[in-house]
Amino acid sequence: MLSVDSVSASYGNLRVLWDVSMSAEAGEIVSIVGANGAGKSTLLKSIMGLVRTQGGEIVFEGTRVTGVAPHTLVAMGIAYVPEGRRLFPEMTVRENLRMGAPRRCPEVHERLKVVHDLFPVLEERSFQLVTTLSGGEQQMVAIARALMAKPKMLLLDEPSLGLSPIAFEKVIGVIEKINREGVAVLLAEQSSERAMEISDRTYVLENGRVAGSGLSDELLHDPMVRAAYLGVGT
């Protein structure tokens, strides 16, 4: 469904990704783990067209999408939940959600119902400014806004950031539910163990390079991975 082949990316003169290759298939949850600064966010931004890549190519459903504008990728079926949520602060919850759906969207009410079923609290908060919501609720708005595009694949960047363990567990539950309904998920997460537990496959990034990859179950039980990336002794 999505393949990233030898992609590099830089911020100015600072190279952040080095020949990264990865893939995600329909129906999968794929996690990208690694320390702070390993390049997880940059990889998602590169896929989403928010960071200019150098070399390599990104293909989504057979179409080369390297350098394609983010709004076109959304129309093609990729939605993105960024680190830090990036909601529209001077808009209500309902307005934020509406912006996630395309301009001509006859089924906008059905889509709203779907996200309200996933996050009932957002229906109650519909006409509140998003800035008046708690961190967990704001994360729900960010995920719901992305789902309003009815994506085939959802990219999530650090959804645990700033959330209490209980709020994060709720978000994890929703990610699993979305995935069961057929949406592929690419999850970049510093809470590596939890991300690996819910994902099918995992890529481990280290200093902008893929340091390892495999089935999440196997990596979770690999003593070296546990010691190096999960902070668990052998």
Add this chain to the structure above:
Amino acid sequence: MALGTVEFVQALVNGLLQGGFFALSAAGFSLIFGVQKVLNVAHGAFIVLAAFATIQFSILVTPVLHIDPLLSIFTDSLMLALVGGSVYLLLIYRIERTGFEAPLLATFGLSILLEYLASNGIGPFPALDPSHGIGAQAQHQSYSSTAIQIGPFFLQEAQALAFVMAVVVLPILQLFLSRTYRGRAIRATSQDWEAAEFSGINTKAVRLLSFITGSALAGLAGGLFAFTNSVTATAGDEVLLPVILVVVILGGIGSILGTLAAGFLVGVIMSVSSLIALTLPSQFQFHADLASLLTFLIFIVILMVRPRGLFGHGIAE
């Protein structure tokens, strides 16, 4: 000279009418700055360009086709929408991501170019020379001397029209921004363009739309400017831009209804200051400058108290 109630109320009325024109002039600037963070310093020159077009219209078209020159405000608006769209696509779009400075310098250069064209004439269209040339001629034909009398008060017709345009067009623009998808897309882009882009909004199209809308408003204001003021080639920079900046900052950048209210406030302050200047003994010699002096003094005081302007802090109200 003693200050009578009638004179004072007349000054208030004049100020409100003039304020409508200020608001109309500033709204497009505010919209463009709110969405694109581009300080379009050519906005004043855009208004003069539209005024120039109206003056040419009154000289070349009206005598032949007997069309009321006032109708040219709509063709001005259309023309400026085209000019604005072209300026965005050919100039601003290519440099806006580089930061704040390049678009500022580019629009500054553009305003110099437009001033040059207006003061030298464009092709078959003669230059502006309001003291004894075509500007004055158009003024003479215009509505500037026509006034509507209501009781003891007089409303200059063209100014009243600018007021009506402002109180009709700007709330409609506000409704557009708050109730339609495209309007919300403009607001979303102004709040976080990257988030708008990855939410599926084509932000290039949104920026183009806001530049076109802002420029069309400059066209509307410019057409009316030709009927209410003596138009010179440099009026954009010397007369309009300072007032536009004051109105936009007082109104809260990107806030359309704030701009409307600030326009009225600035209009009233300027008008009442002028009246006060007239009542002062002549040895004070303040007359011409007191209105600007007081306006900017009040502006500075307001900004000291409310640095983000009087009304709201964004397009969202």
